[in-house]
Amino acid sequence: MQAxxxxxxxxxxxxxxxxxxxxxxxxGNYLGAxxxxxxxxxxxxxxxxxxxxxxxxVRQEPAKFRQNTLQAYALLLACGIDVTKSLFFIQSHVHTxxxxxxxxxxxxxxxxxxxxxxxxDKSAAHADNVNAGLFTYPSLMAADILLYQADLVPVGLDxxxxxxxxxxxxxxxxxxxxxxxxxxxxxxxxxxxxxxSLQEPGKKMxxxxxxANAWVAVLDKPEDILRKFKRxxxxxxxxxRYAEGKDGINNLMGIYAAVTGKTFEQIEAEFDGKGxxxxxxxxxxxxxxxxxxxxxxxxxxxxxxxxxxxCYTESARQALAISRRTVEKAMRKIGFVKSAL
Ligand code: ATP
Ligand code: LTN
Numbered sequence: 001m002q003a004x005x006x007x008x009x010x011x012x013x014x015x016x017x018x019x020x021x022x023x024x025x026x027x028g029n030y031l032g033a034x035x036x037x038x039x040x041x042x043x044x045x046x047x048x049x050x051x052x053x054x055x056x057x058v059r060q061e062p063a064k065f066r067q068n069t070l071q072a073y074a075l076l077l078a079c080g081i082d083v084t085k086s087l088f089f090i091q092s093h094v095h096t097x098x099x100x101x102x103x104x105x106x107x108x109x110x111x112x113x114x115x116x117x118x119x120x121d122k123s124a125a126h127a128d129n130v131n132a133g134l135f136t137y138p139s140l141m142a143a144d145i146l147l148y149q150a151d152l153v154p155v156g157l158d159x160x161x162x163x164x165x166x167x168x169x170x171x172x173x174x175x176x177x178x179x180x181x182x183x184x185x186x187x188x189x190x191x192x193x194x195x196x197s198l199q200e201p202g203k204k205m206x207x208x209x210x211x212a213n214a215w216v217a218v219l220d221k222p223e224d225i226l227r228k229f230k231r232x233x234x235x236x237x238x239x240x241r242y243a244e245g246k247d248g249i250n251n252l253m254g255i256y257a258a259v260t261g262k263t264f265e266q267i268e269a270e271f272d273g274k275g276x277x278x279x280x281x282x283x284x285x286x287x288x289x290x291x292x293x294x295x296x297x298x299x300x301x302x303x304x305x306x307x308x309x310x311c312y313t314e315s316a317r318q319a320l321a322i323s324r325r326t327v328e329k330a331m332r333k334i335g336f337v338k339s340a341l
Pocket of ligand 2: 054
């Protein structure tokens with residue numbers, strides 16, 4: 001009798017993404033990036049990292065850097081990154097990232113790196129420390145992605161140019177040596193929220209904004225969140241509706257929609273005849289409520305260092321096993337003598 005053959009399960013597509021542990025995680029990071037990552041974990045093979053090697057392209061205070069990294073790790077777990085479904089590790093724990101980055105540096109042109117707008121912006125912002133790492137940042141990012149043969153990379157608009165360069169590097173290498181790296185595509189989430197500054201709603205909410213009223217941190221206290229929303233810049237029309245030129249209100253509507261799941265039409269109906277004061281308080285309260293369970297879980301996790309260590313170590317172990325195969329393949333193709341170690 002012949003055994004019935006189960007059809008082979010389709011390989012889940014691989015997603016890679018990373019975020020830098022460079023400071024407080026903002027509502028912009030949460031709604032624009034992390035919430036999307038959480039939603040992808042069942043459908044895809046997700047590999048996430050804290051890009052701490054990227055963070056030292058800007059000078060860090062050692063104790064603060066260590067603390068920021070652990071806090072970001074705990075916070076992302078609290079947001080719903082699940083290490084039983086995905087890998088979530090600290091980039092510097094997986095040495096293949098630095099190794100492949102060096103190799104890729106030798107397949108990346110000076111001219112290409114010079115054209116990166118983030119390099120131009122950051123070298124202007126940190127004119128006293130325009131280091132080589134800041135310049136070669138995109139080849140480390142390419143290594144992060146290519147090591148896992150990622151099919152898709154969820155990134156914000158600001159990182160699209162780096163992803164384009166990653167694709168060029170992969171295609172160039174494959175062109176010389178034959179198929180080695182999967183050429184990744186950008187993943188643009190269906191519900192891509194771009195959260196704008198509460199003080200200058202024409203520019204994105206950014207944790208490096210000097211004006212602390214411009215951003216809300218995921219770990220901000222409820223009273224601070226309420227105060228920041230009450231002070232949010234709006235317009236003089238005093239009518240809650242989505243329209244061109246109403247950047248402040250559009251942004252608050254976007255935030256309210258993202259945390260409540262309501263549509264813009266529903267929001268306009270809900271606040272018909274009400275003023276901006278009522279609306280701002282409603283947005284603040286909805287944000288506070290949606291962050292409350294995340295904050296509670298964060299407080300529990302940050303007190304359990306042993307558990308955090310177990311999570312990031314196990315993910316790093318698996319990430320190393322996967323990524324090592326890619327580095328070895330690339331090195332073999334280039335012509336390095338195989339190490340017997
Ligand atoms: P910095 O102020 O140092 O530039 P940032 O707060 O802009 O930091 P990044 O570390 O550059 O954040 O980005 C982490 C992730 O969060 C990226 O995927 C980015 O696209 C996303 N992100 C950052 N800010 C926003 C925002 N305002 N709205 C939506 N997504 C955002
Ligand atoms: N450069 C990104 C963080 C980052 C990343 C990556 C994102 C590092 N490596 C690989 C996607 C894929 C940032 O600053 N947002």
